Amino acid sequence: MVFIATGDVIVEAGTIIASQHIAKIQKIVREHLSKVEGELREEKDESFSLIDQEIETLKATSEEELTLLQDQVATQAVEIKDANKQTRKELADLQIFDFLSEVRYRNYRAKWGKIFRADMGAEAFLDILERINLDALSEELWHEVRTTKSKQKRKKATSRLKVVEAFRRSGNKPEWMIMTLLPVIPPDLRPMVQLDGGRFATSDLNDLYRRVINRNNRLKRLLELGAPDVIIRNEKRMLQEAVDSLIDNSQRGKALSRRGRRELKSLSDMLKGKKGRFRRNLLGKRVDYSGRSVIVVGPNLKLNQCGLPKKMALELFRPFVIGGLVNLGYAANVKGARRMIEHNRSEVWEVLDDVIKERPVLLNRAPTLHRLGIQAFEPIIVEGSAIRLHPLVTTAFNADFDGDQMAVHVPLSSKAVEEARRLMLSSKNLLKPADGEPIISPSKDMVLGVYYLTMTDPFDYKGEGSIFGSMDEVALALELGHVEIHTNIKLRVETCYDDENTRLAEEETRMIDTTVGRAIFNRILPKEIQFVNKTLDKGDVKDLIADVYEICGQEVTTEVADDIKTIGFEYAMRSGITIAIADIAVPDEKADILAESLKEVELVQRDFRRGLLTEIEQDERVIQIWQDTTKKVGLEVRKVMNPNGNLATMADSGATKGGYGPISQLAGMRGLMADPAGRIIPLPIRSNFREGLTALEYFISSHGARKGLADTALRTADAGYLTRRLVDVAQDLIVNELDCET
Template identity: 55%
Template sequence: SDLNDLYRRVINRNNRLKRLVDLGAPEIIVNNEKRMLQEAVDALFDNGRRGRPVTGPGNRPLKSLSDMLKGKQGRFRQNLLGKRVDYSGRSVIVVGPQLKLHQCGLPKQMALELFKPFVMKRLVDLNHAQNIKSAKRMVERSRSVVWDVLEEVIAEHPVLLNRAPTLHRLGIQAFEPQLIEGKAIQIHPLVCTAFNADFDGDQMAVHVPLSAEAQAEARILMLSSNNILSPASGRPLTAPTQDMVLGLYFLTSLREKQLGEGRSFTSIAEGLMAYEQNSLSLQAKIKIRVNINGELVTKETTLGRAIFNEVLPESFPYVDYDVTKKALGLIVDNLAEGYPKVVVAQVLDALKELGFIWATRAGATIGIVDVVTPGRKLEILEGYETKADKVQSQYEKGLITDDERRQELIEIWTQATNEVAKEMEDNFPRTNPVWMMVFSGARGNMMQIRQIAGMRGLVANPKGEIIPRPIKSNFREGLSVLEYFISTHGARKGLADTALRTADAGYLTRRLCDVAQDVIIREEDCGTDRGLTLKIGNIVAGKLTRDDYVETSIYGRTLAEDVVVDGKTIITSGADLGDRLINDLIDSGVAEIKVRSILTCDSKVGQCAKCYGRSMASGKLVDVGEAVGIIAAQSIGEPGTQLTMRTFHTGGAATASGDITHGLPRVVELFEARTPKGVAPIAETAGVVSFLEDAKGKKIIVTPEDGSEAVAYPITRRQKLLVEDGQKVSVGQQMVVGAIDPKQVLKILGARSTQTHLVHEIQEVYRSQGVGIHDKHIE
């Protein structure tokens, strides 16, 4: 083997050296031999660390001792941290729409093999077989009695399903197996989001928990119906998606002038009869008697909405609006906050059934005629074409620089794209299936429709710069050869990025886990009175409204001090801030509150439950012993895969020092508190700003008001300024567009501000991709 070769080299050289020394060879030869011995030893320990690696036959570098330990294939990750286990199997997954939320379909042959020892024991117990050996033979020949026994064994025995890359703890969940024919595992459509699974040939692995303890643990902690909320944001992950959303949207939408508008019905059943006889439309406004809070009330609504409300719990407020994906999320959210898990699971299953049924009945189809290009497109473009020509001629006359020309052209064409897009959106009839899919949130977004029906707009070249000539066609009309060629850059970059990104995100998660693994909840309450003051509302048009980021900043934390309004305490400290409390606070006009935070926790070891607040996954105060560090690391790493390297179509916002780096690299940079490229200076002292330009470049000069020495900050000519001449700045104010160096914030403003700054910046990156994570994880 390789090691033997490397050892052999060491021995040979060592013996030769011994012989040379004994013979008293000249020093030059001995030294050469010593060097060769040293190299042989180095190669044995770590081949290729210094100089050229020692190669075996076929120029393959030999595998040294340290190569055996490191990397994914090394001893540690291959055999010690991950082993192959018995009682496990894998197969392709297919959808099982008839399953309940806590069930999965397990192929019979697979189940028999997985539960073999249980089946054999049961066969002996029931005297179908004399000894284990004959029982084994029965199982292998799969006699008819074996299947009955298997049914019995499998009942109440959960199995674990896992889809590889397990990015967060919801990548492994427990289900009760139902035996099915065929060879594919069936999986409930609502848990796909958590596993990030789809049915284009994904495979999943099954594991069987053996001991009674393992079974109980799987049932209590890992059953899918107990894991409805995401540990990252506390929002439901198990909300209906795709077809179900489309069906429910179709069911609950309201249209004017429909068949049977204005009629009255005594019950939903009567309404359904009229619908079956084609004398009433689902979306027509009618009066119908519905059950609200246990009493029958006549309500003006549509038949579809009445049907939809049938599946919700009686005490749930009547839903009288178009149900889109967002609305569904909120409904599931309120269910999870106010009802027991059993009820939530039942309602979710009912919504799933309803969604599939009505998506089928709706018969939404898309034909090429459904993609309508706006008629005014040509005339809009001609208007912008003249503007662009004007800029071009200004450039040719030498009135503007090349940079300015590019900037202006990019702005002109971005505007054009947006105008065409707006025209297109106004152009779509509300009953158009494409529009329904996008608007309900079932699939697709406006950007995609824009490229199919509007115009593709500006694209970037391989260097990531935006090409100042737009693609005027859309996919419906077809692209010209040149346009097609230009757009291949972007497409290819997208694919290459995806491949690289996944590995990076996985590595980030591993590093975060490594750092945070000892952050564990160790006690109930550390008794600190410190906390962070965060705002919960903004004054908009004279009225206090809820801040957009409450969801991720305040929700689920603990209050650090009493909230006092007009001398009386409305909420005492230590309260758990849920949605209702936050709304109460805003109604009573409170804009800022002080909350407990991990950053200010006083526990000696680990953290205390009160400072952490509620566990996002269960909606209750976190338990002592919960490994919150790991959960946080997973919550941050899991969406990492979705963060694109660089948001690709920046709407013409090629700002001064290039774009602020987006996506993963930026997150990594923040976690490691590195100094970012193109650093933006922040003021060390308060004072008045003035500018100085000389041959070397621009400087910003801040003159303090107390007359001490002025401070100069060099900047490049292209950086966009955030301050003007003669403006007063405060300590720590950012003066140009760009990323701030966390180390400077630390030096000037202190540790607490740095922490809040980093949390805020990381959130910016994730929000730009529409990912919600709770601040507490980042802290």
């Protein structure tokens, strides 16, 4: 008998089992059991140890994962919080009236497509304007104007308030500012004309309208098809561009053009500017019964007359001539009268002479800058093709006789004729509207003649010291050759002036010392003005005409002005005043004056080199030295001139522009010049025109001449535009009271 677990033999074969065998089995079992229990205990302890190790490992791993997860959760929480904060900020920033870029709009649309609404183009503005409550907005703005302390905010609120109040007063609604329907102008104003070859020339407006219609139809079709939002928005933008170009093509960044050529003319282009509908067709029109020709001087005309060429007069008054021929029986009908005009029959000119006596004509010279740019005249038929103009009215028209043209208009109705005679005749417009001074003052030859007539001469003339009892006797003695123009005489006259030419309260009969010329001149003056006993230059003649107007009235002034013109021209001719190169004498002292000035300039330059002066101070002092030098040389020129010579007479009389200035440049020195920017060049032109300029001096002086020509062209446009704006601003202002001078 064997114990299998351990292999121990308990009972031998053939041996009877006894108690010792049982004890042995028990012992073996106990030992084996103890051994097994020991092994089991060891295995258990080993297993528990492994389990504990695994538990510890799992604990450590789980803690790490937990920490990582907690960190991730915290990070995500912060990110979500920041995202929410940013979203709240974006939503808070997203206000009504905000403008969104394309990118922002797409982002917002993706995030909160149902929370917000954004539109583009005029639709958005229309929606906003429809929601405006003008009364509430007005109260809000009034409150802001009264309470705000910021000047900028108050200014902005005030300007907005003006617009709001204007809407409220007028009863207009803000949404009416947006067009929902596009007006189409009539076809007559945008015609199509068939050309040779079957092609058509069409108005630009048709092209612009066609673009609007095509894009509108395309947008409608895309909306019906449910096209993507991007395509719809782009099509709306193109439609808006087409409408903008139709209304004003010049405002867009790139103006629409036809096949890449010129820009198309839009509605605004048709209306605005000098060639627009208003200024060309409504405010200014081409009129019948008008003509245009070059003007020449008419020295034999009276102040209220103008010379009209025969051909022009016949054309202007043709209907009246035809009526006259028929009424007087020279022609049986209109056709016969026209045939007579074509054949230049003598009866035509007789009728024309009668017709032009009945109505004046209006003369206009562009630019018409003031009221006297259009005046009425009684026409006189003259030969040739040029309009004859009275020399005294050239100042009012700002005209000269170097090729100027003037327009002639015929007043048709009896009211127009009456108004032209009563208000517009040149003899009724003797004063400037601006300041009330005479505008018909003589100039040039007329002034020269009057100055020559009234000047005194130290030489002895025939009949020196003669005594006369009246001005008529003086005139007779002059005609008979007993005296000359500048003869000093004694004359008994009734005069309104004392020896100092101060006006007396009453007329007196006095014996005065005068000259024959002054007596001749005073014969043309009214008694209330006689006796003017002084040399009369341009300013004195102007003052004289003003005195005549003030004392004697309009009609007498007209006659006196005409007489001054006549006598001025006559004695300018009789004087024989002329100019020769020998009259221009260069003073000997010029070289010494220039040498002295050069020394002064050298001293200034030396101070500059030493650092005592800045460059600006040096230039200022040098310029001052040369300006003084030019004046000194000019004075020397006057000293060497004959005070009664031709050149001095022309300068003193005021008949020439600039007086002694041009003479100083001819005989003295030209002086300082300016560069194109207007700065004075410190290097003067020391030569004069008599001696001739060097190449450098000529170059320096050419700046001024060219700048003058350029400025004339540029300033004219600026002045014209300023005048138009001033007229537009002051259109509703009417001056109906005298200036109280307070």
